[in-house]
Amino acid sequence: NAGVTQTPKFQVLKTGQSMTLQCAQDMNHNSMYWYRQDPGMGLRLIYYSASEGTTDKGEVPNGYNVSRLNKREFSLRLESAAPSQTSVYFCASSTSALIYEQYFGPGTRLTVT
Amino acid sequence: GENVEQHPSTLSVQEGDSAVIKCTYSDSASNYFPWYKQELGKRPQLIIDIRSNVGEKKDQRIAVTLNKTAKHFSLHITETQPEDSAVYFCAAGNSNYQLIWGAGTKLIIKP
DSSP, X not given: OOOEEEEOXXXXXXXXXXXXXXXXXXXXXXXXXXXXXOTTSOEEEEEEESSTTOOEEOSOOTTXXXXXXXXXXXXXXXXXXXXXXXXXXXXXXXXXXXXXXOEEOOOEEEEEO | OOOEEEEOSEEEEETTSOEEEEEEEOOTTXXXXXXXEEOTTSOOEEEEEEETTOSEEEETTEEEEEXXXXXXXXXXXXXXXXXXXXXXXXXXXXXXXXXXXXXXXXXXXXO
């Protein structure tokens, strides 16, 4: 039981490049989330998917897009990376949106130069 | 907008002493209050949580208290140990079933 997995672990991009962060969970959870974590700040919600087939914006969605590919997988795409998107990105999942307990992946450290 | 304020930002305590971290939330409809521990370079992990129909919850050396009237909740760690050193985050579950997070408290346990 791997829990929540994320790829890649590290990534360096040049300004304007695009990339997709992958997230998968094997806990049969319905809800999935993407957060970013910047130094000295808490976690900020980018997008979430309450259930398969639905996605909604969180607190900081600008510059990102998401795809809930199936129940297991939820990807985050940066279409044109900017230095302000340098951060650590965490994916999380929960049984459902009504059950708040969230389980986190190991994170992706992204640097945009 | 909704926010969660967390204090202090850094807390240094002697090993064996108690540590208390406090959070205040703004959304009166919030009904779920978790605490996460994040060790350096690792993912956040849930250590304890409380729902709005309960005033206090304990799990061994950690406890959480909730005052809904004042809209604040606290994490208490007793008999602190070196492995308690980490960043602790509080959060509040809002009416859209999202978690609003505090900025974190770096807990340092001095030997």
